Amino acid sequence: MDGSTVDWARRVAEAELGAVIPRRWAHTMGVARRAADLGRMLGEDADLLVAAATLHDVGYAPRLAGTGFHPLDGARFLRDEHGADERLMRLVANHSFALLEAEERGLREALEAEFPLLGEPLLVDALVYCDxxxxxxxxxxxxxxxxxxxxxxxxxxxxxxxxxxxxxPEILAAVERVEAALAAQPR
Known part of the structure; x- marks a missing residue:
């Protein structure tokens, strides 16, 4: 991924959230800022993290609320309307331990089938941290x-x-892992 993906993600998220849900847009921009701060820790995946952070809550847009479960609705939107990158969609779909909420909503099987959890722990933890x-x-x-x-x-x-x-407990552990990785980074 490159900077153009980050720019695209910002345009998409702002179009869906900016005027319709301004507080959600403010949160989104804060999460994206946090992601940008983690760039040195993620190397070549830095732009992917920023794009995922920017799009993580896009499924809250009222026009996208097919199931009412924003991670799944957002990932489906990115797949169906934008043909987005697979890793990006999987991060959006599974951000902040969404599988547990999907289970509460009876949507776990659908989420796992369409957007399996990304097997990249540092990247997954980094998005949890930012959010x-x-x-x-x-x-x-x-x-x-x-x-x-x-x-x-x-x-x-x-x-x-x-x-x-x-x-x-999982959220707090993920945040601790990212904070430890940040502390271990050379300055």
Whole structure:
């Protein structure tokens, strides 16, 4: 991937989210900034991470909400309307432990069949880190505070509340792994 993919991702995400869901767009831009900061850690996959970060929530766009599960709806949109890169679609579809939420929604089989989890742990963890250390308004936060914010926003007994509580240990572990990798990077 190259810079043109990142530019394309920004145009697509802004067209779908910018005017329709401005707060989601602010979060998206914050996640993309975090991804850009991880570039040195990911080398040749840096642009892929930024593109995935930019598109990770595109499935929230009302016109794309086929299932109401934004990772799956977003990945299907990228496949069906844009013929996007396979790795990019799989990252979007599976961001932030989406398989656990898909299970809560009865969509796990569909998600796994269409967009299998990418077997690249550092890249997967990096997207979790970017998403789960960014507030809904696009500002940096801790993963613990982000999990608490999500539970508070959606409610403990909601599908998202149940999912995020189940995913919390995995989210926190992924963030710790990325922080450790960042600390080990030469400056």
């Amino acid at each position: 789960m250390t960014t507030t809904p308004d696009g500002e940096p936060t801790t993963a613990q505070d982000r999990v608490e914010e999500i539970v508070g926003r959606y409610g403990v007994d909601s599908v998202v509340g149940r999912f995020i509580r189940r995913a919390s």
